[in-house]
Amino acid sequence: MSQRRHTAYITIDSERCKGCGLCIFFCPQKVIGQAERFNQKGYTPATVIEEKAGECTGCTACALMCPDIAIGVYRHAKVAP
Amino acid sequence: MAQTKAAKSDTILFAAPQSLEDVPLHYCPGCGHGIVHRLIAEVVDKLGIADRTVCVASVGCSAINYLYFKFDGLESSHGRAPASASGIKRCRPDLIPFTYQGDGDLAAIGTAEIVHACARGENITVFFINNAIYGMTGGQMAPTTLVGMHSTSTPGGRNPALAGYPIKVCEMLSTLEGPAYIARVSIYNPAQVRRAKQAIELAFRTQLAGLGLALVEVLSPCPVGWGVEPVQAMDWLVEHMLPQYPLGEYKVTEAVQALKEVKGHA
Amino acid sequence: MAKRVLMSGNIAAAEGAILAGCHAFFGYPITPQNDLLEHMSRRLPPLGRIFVQTESELSAINMVLGASAAGFRAMTSTSGPGFSLQQEGISYMAGMELPAVIVDVMRAGPGLGSIGGAQGDYFQATKGGGHGDYRVLTLAPASAQEMMDLTMLAFELADKYRNPVVVLADGFLGQAMEPVAMREPVAELPGKPWAITGARGRPKNVLNSLELEPADLEPRMQALVQKFEMMRQNEVRYESLDLDDASMAIVAYGSASRSAMTAVHMARQEGLRVGLLRPISLFPFPYQALSDLAQRVDDFLVAELSFGQLVEDVRWAVGPNHRVELVNRLAGVRLSAEEILEAIRKMAR
Numbered sequence: 211m212s213q214r215r216h217t218a219y220i221t222i223d224s225e226r227c228k229g230c231g232l233c234i235f236f237c238p239q240k241v242i243g244q245a246e247r248f249n250q251k252g253y254t255p256a257t258v259i260e261e262k263a264g265e266c267t268g269c270t271a272c273a274l275m276c277p278d279i280a281i282g283v284y285r286h287a288k289v290a291p
Numbered sequence: 292m293a294q295t296k297a298a299k300s301d302t303i304l305f306a307a308p309q310s311l312e313d314v315p316l317h318y319c320p321g322c323g324h325g326i327v328h329r330l331i332a333e334v335v336d337k338l339g340i341a342d343r344t345v346c347v348a349s350v351g352c353s354a355i356n357y358l359y360f361k362f363d364g365l366e367s368s369h370g371r372a373p374a375s376a377s378g379i380k381r382c383r384p385d386l387i388p389f390t391y392q393g394d395g396d397l398a399a400i401g402t403a404e405i406v407h408a409c410a411r412g413e414n415i416t417v418f419f420i421n422n423a424i425y426g427m428t429g430g431q432m433a434p435t436t437l438v439g440m441h442s443t444s445t446p447g448g449r450n451p452a453l454a455g456y457p458i459k460v461c462e463m464l465s466t467l468e469g470p471a472y473i474a475r476v477s478i479y480n481p482a483q484v485r486r487a488k489q490a491i492e493l494a495f496r497t498q499l500a501g502l503g504l505a506l507v508e509v510l511s512p513c514p515v516g517w518g519v520e521p522v523q524a525m526d527w528l529v530e531h532m533l534p535q536y537p538l539g540e541y542k543v544t545e546a547v548q549a550l551k552e553v554k555g556h557a
Numbered sequence: 558m559a560k561r562v563l564m565s566g567n568i569a570a571a572e573g574a575i576l577a578g579c580h581a582f583f584g585y586p587i588t589p590q591n592d593l594l595e596h597m598s599r600r601l602p603p604l605g606r607i608f609v610q611t612e613s614e615l616s617a618i619n620m621v622l623g624a625s626a627a628g629f630r631a632m633t634s635t636s637g638p639g640f641s642l643q644q645e646g647i648s649y650m651a652g653m654e655l656p657a658v659i660v661d662v663m664r665a666g667p668g669l670g671s672i673g674g675a676q677g678d679y680f681q682a683t684k685g686g687g688h689g690d691y692r693v694l695t696l697a698p699a700s701a702q703e704m705m706d707l708t709m710l711a712f713e714l715a716d717k718y719r720n721p722v723v724v725l726a727d728g729f730l731g732q733a734m735e736p737v738a739m740r741e742p743v744a745e746l747p748g749k750p751w752a753i754t755g756a757r758g759r760p761k762n763v764l765n766s767l768e769l770e771p772a773d774l775e776p777r778m779q780a781l782v783q784k785f786e787m788m789r790q791n792e793v794r795y796e797s798l799d800l801d802d803a804s805m806a807i808v809a810y811g812s813a814s815r816s817a818m819t820a821v822h823m824a825r826q827e828g829l830r831v832g833l834l835r836p837i838s839l840f841p842f843p844y845q846a847l848s849d850l851a852q853r854v855d856d857f858l859v860a861e862l863s864f865g866q867l868v869e870d871v872r873w874a875v876g877p878n879h880r881v882e883l884v885n886r887l888a889g890v891r892l893s894a895e896e897i898l899e900a901i902r903k904m905a906r
Contacts, residue, residue: 230321230521277325283305342757366765371619378623407612
């Protein structure tokens with residue numbers, strides 16, 4: 211499968227995250243999933259799916275919908291070759 | 292590989308607004324308060340008014356929301372936030388007080404205060420979070436609870452014969468001459484969140500221009516109170532709340548309209 | 558000598574507030590304090606100050622809360638039923654440590670009662686009339702002059718202690734016209750670094766009463782308790798009349814003390830050794846003064862315009878070994894000097 215590499219990525223503060231799943235649902239690229247581990251508050255936080263990470267377009271939908279302000283969205287300074 | 296930290300050289304497409312404190316929010320998973328708090332902080336940052344803004348909190352889940360903002364904050368008793376914000380604004384017209392009130396606070400115990408703050412056209416900004424339920428006290432009927440909707444105090448669903456009908460705040464208040472801007476928005480998807488932010492910005496700009504009271508009602512999910520998962524709560528909101536509480540602008544005075552057009556406000 | 562102006566007690570309180578630098582008045586019409594509100598509506602706006610007639614006493618007290626939080630001297634005035642509504646806001650302001658002045662021009666109750674002057678709000682004003690553990694300083698004027706002077710003092714004490722202060726007047730005092738010596742305006746107001754003025758060049762200020770953790774709230778409440786103790790130590794005020802050789806003391810405040818004063822003069826003419834102790838601060842109450850007095854005075858007669866509220870504090874102060882009797886009228890009926898004299902005679906027999 212040819213994976214299109216995008217230039218954006220997100221960070222998730224897994225201790226702020228309460229695992230509500232809104233980012234997962236609203237991500238058009240389906241880049242985000244739920245972790246299997248628990249955070250210190252006992253939630254299973256959202257996490258970037260390793261193999262899908264390159265598909266993030268930086269649309270910020272996940273961050274817009276995050277009620278816990280746990281997500282940052284960035285664009286790489288240089289596109290990886 | 293997934294990154295957990297941003298590289299310094301990278302471009303920020305989205306980051307937490309400056310006006311928010313870097314502390315975790317106490318709200319339940321999927322609660323809409325956090326989104327609205329963030330939008331308010333973003334607008335305050337954008338307008339550069341953090342050193343003049345005052346959050347007048349209310350009673351309910353958001354009673355301690357002043358802890359989350361970096362600007363000054365005031366507690367108020369249940370329903371009276373518009374009165375306290377008016378007291379601040381009358382004495383200090385240069386400050387930018389906003390109230391942040393839930394449906395129980397604004398539309399039940401505080402109806403007199405909001406109606407008369409509107410009637411006087413107090414130059415304050417009001418954010419009214421409507422989730423059709425009393426969240427803090429455990430999911431009892433709110434003034435905005437829908438007919439037939441279950442709550443912990445309407446076990447068979449809200450029966451109008453016993454518990455009356457929901458109050459439509461924007462429709463009711465827009466009959467008054469005092470308010471300058473009244474709009475109902477929601478946050479059930481990214482596009483709506485962007486629209487909500489525009490309304491919040493216009494509400495602040497209305498106060499900055501001294502045009503009178505601006506009220507933005509936000510239809511917001513309460514997954515725990517409604518007994519549904521956070522993602523399903525957004526569907527529930529669309530399916531049940533939108534027909535009862537249509538989105539849109541309910542009052543835009545000519546002066547506010549002019550304000551919208553000046554800066555090409557969407 | 559200061560210029561003397563004929564004015565009612567209500568107007569004197571309003572003018573006292575203006576002299577004290579009251580920047581904002583928020584109020585709702587209720588008899589018998591209406592002329593105070595009306596006077597403020599005429600006087601404040603030309604001075605560049607704030608007057609708002611609110612939709613209720615609840616709204617009025619919460620506008621006072623906002624104005625006070627913003628660092629301004631602010632007040633409201635009301636009477637019984639409105640004072641009840643304001644207990645909510647007063648409790649919040651006590652918890653948030655906000656200064657405020659509330660003038661209660663008492664009428665008869667319970668309920669709507671009557672619009673006649675009475676003193677039935679004594680418990681409510683002196684024992685913390687709202688919810689939770691708190692007290693408010695309560696000052697009881699007995700003349701139009703004191704309506705002015707004690708309102709000015711109320712603003713000073715409110716700022717000193719960051720606590721609401723009640724001026725507890727009544728319908729008779731509010732309406733009676735008397736000459737009042739005008740005072741000098743307060744030149745300098747205290748700074749309020751705690752106020753909500755915009756977080757500019759300083760960390761944010763938050764004014765609240767809420768602490769979700771009981772362990773966090775308790776020290777805050779203990780600090781309040783210490784503050785109330787400071788009030789007890791520093792702010793007791795009372796006036797004595799003819800007590801040096803007295804074997805009987807009348808205790809009365811406000812307009813009841815005016816009749817009591819006349820009764821003392823009449824009793825003295827009959828050779829009865831009677832004096833008057835008039836509490837001016839009702840909280841803090843002059844317990845010590847009364848208990849000292851009880852060392853040399855046998856009998857106490859309490860004259861009040863309620864069913865026996867002040868009398869409970871007097872009994873507590875003088876203890877069980879003294880006769881404490883009550884002479885009173887209710888419902889807005891005036892208590893005459895003759896009635897008090899008759900009670901003195903009866904007690905002296």
